[in-house]
Amino acid sequence: MTYQEMMSHIYGLARFGMKPGLQRIRATLCALSDPQDAVQTVHVAGTNGKGSTAAFLASILTAGGHKTGLFTSPHLVAFTERIRIDGTEISETEVVSLADRVLSVAPEGTTFFEIVTAMAYLFFAEQGVRAAVMEVGMGGRFDATNVASGILSIITPIALDHSQYLGDTISMIAREKAGVIKAGRPVVSSSQSPDAREVIRKHCIELKSPLYMQGNDFSATWENSGFVYSGLQWKLHALQPGIPGRYQAMNLATAICAAELLEQQGMSLTPDCVRTGAEQASWPGRMELFAGPPRVLLDGAHNPAGAQALSEALADIPRRALILVAGVVGDKDANGILERLLPSADSVITVCPSVPRGLTSHDLADHCRSLGHQAIEAGSVASGLETAFNKAQPDDLILVCGSLFVVGEARAIILSQTFEPFRG
16 A cells, blocks of 8 residues: 555544553554563653653653654644654654554454554564653543553643543543553652542552652742753753743653653663753644744644643733634533633634534634634634735734644645644
C-alpha cells in the first residue's frame, strides 16, 4: 500500500469506536514479541497540559543524551506527528511498514488508537529507544498506552472532559486517570483540585507508590529573569521555556520533577540538560504565534480550564483588537469555553471543525448570542481565517482556538501543508 492508502485503511478503523479493555492491545503486542517491555515507559495522563508536559520531558531526556521516543495524540496536521524519536517524526515509509505488520496480527475489532499505540511501541523498541514518553489518549486505566509496565507516571491537571466515557465528576475522572499509577513506581502530579488530589493520594497509598505533588514537593514561579524551579534537589533560575505561555510553568515544573526522579533511577541527567531541553522544547498549536501582520495565535483551549488559561495568557500579548476564530467539537462544553474567551474578543467568527463531531458554526454562533455576543458564521475553518484576515488591521491579533482540530486545520492553511483531518 501507499502511505495514503494505508492512512485510509487505518483511519477506517474508527468504525470500531472507543472500546474499554486492554485485551486487544495485549494480544497484538504479544504477537509482536511484546515490544513495550523493551523500553522504559513514562505515562503522562491528565486533562490539560499533558502534551506540553510530555514534550518538555522528552526534550529534556534528549538533551541528556538519551534516545527518547514521544507518542502523542491527536495530531495537528499529519499522522506522522504522533510518533517521534528525539524530536524527529516517523517517516511515511516507516508508517506503512509498521502498520502492515501490526494489522497482520491484530484481533478483529482492534481500534484505531490501539493499532497506532502498538505501532509506536514496536517502532521505539526496534529503534533502540531508551525512554518512551507516552501521552495517554483518554482516561488511563483502560487506555491502550497503559499496557506497558511503566517506570514513572505523571498526572497533569484533571478537569471535566470526555464525561460520557470517564464520568461526570472530577473524582470519577480522576479514578480513571489514576489507572496509570503502577505499584511501587513514583508518581508526579501537577496541582490538582481537592477531589482529584484525594483520589490520586489514595491510589498511591494503596499501591505503595511515592507521590510528588506540585505545591508540596516542587514549585514553579516566574521572575523578571524567567522561569524558576524549586524541586527535590534541583533549583533552577532564569529558564526560558521553548513553549510559550505563562501557564506552561506548571507543565515544565512537572516535567522537571519527573526528570529528577528519573535521574534518581539511574538515568543520567543534570540541571544543564534541563535548561537545554526546556529551551529547545516545542509544541505546535499551543500558544503558537505567527508573526504576520496581522499576527495569528493558535491554541487548542478545548475545555473550560484550557480556555481560562488561554484567557489569562492573552494579557501578555499587546494588540489593537482581538479577532476570535472559534470552533468546538459537539461533545465539548461550548458555553464553558466561550464564556471565558468572549470578554476578551472584539469580534467573533465561528467555524466548524472538519470532523464528524464538529459543532456547526451556526450552532456555535447561537451559543455566542446566548452569552450576549454577536458572531459571524463562517462555516469552514478556511472561510473563517479568510474572513478574519479581511477584517484585521496590521496590529490586530487573530486568535484561533476551541479545538485542536480547528487549530490543526488553521495551521495547515497558514503553512500551506496538506491537512489530514481524522484524529482518532
